[in-house]
Amino acid sequence: MAAKLRFNCTNNMAECEACIVGLKIAIGINVYELLVIGDSDLLIHQVYREWAVKNPKIVHYVQYVQKLCKRFHKIEFRHTPRIQNELADTLATITSMIKHPNTDYTDPVDRELKGHLVHCSHVEAEPKGLPSYFDIKKYLEFGTYPEDATSNQKK
Incomplete structure (x- = not known):
């Protein structure tokens, strides 16, 4: 599965969005045990609460990923460096080549995520x-x- 984010965000936000989309798909097809292979070492350590989330724009994302993880009987996150993750690299390349004919089009997944605190429009507020x-x-x-x-x- 490949998804294209149609809004501006940081790489870390994109990693979180991709993780959320994948987890929601797995939940939607009643997966109870899941192995998540990702190239974001940062996200994996934050989800496991091994590393603190320092960026205030990412806090709600990580919390939402942790909430989704509770829906599984067993879930494991495994880090694979991008250079070794040929499938992810291929999907990213293919997705970047796809152009939707309607530039005003909003993906249903994007629309669905806007109702949750994880969407970037909800985490843009600065502390001060x-x-x-x-x-x-x-x-x-x-x-x-x-x-x-x-x-x-x-x-």
Whole structure:
């Protein structure tokens, strides 16, 4: 199965969306035991709660994946590097080549996901209520960093 996301999102958001679509398909066909093979080591460790979710835009995605996992009797996530995952690479290539004739078309899966908190439009809010580019714009205009900026953030 291949799905094409028809909205702008980060790679991590796309990984989560793909995982959610796959889990929902498995649930829809009454799968009770599932092996999820993915190339996002980050997502797998976050789903297993081994790594913290630091990006506020991803929190709701990971929580929703964890919620869907509870629908299975047994579920295992296994990391496979993209270079070794020929099937995923082939599906991604094929999907990127498919052009829908109607540019206003919205996939049914996308429409279905919009009702849940996992969709990117629900996680765009910034913690301080400011746009995500605010600190960058302030730096470009005045050459100043936020008071709480770490050395990594300044880079």
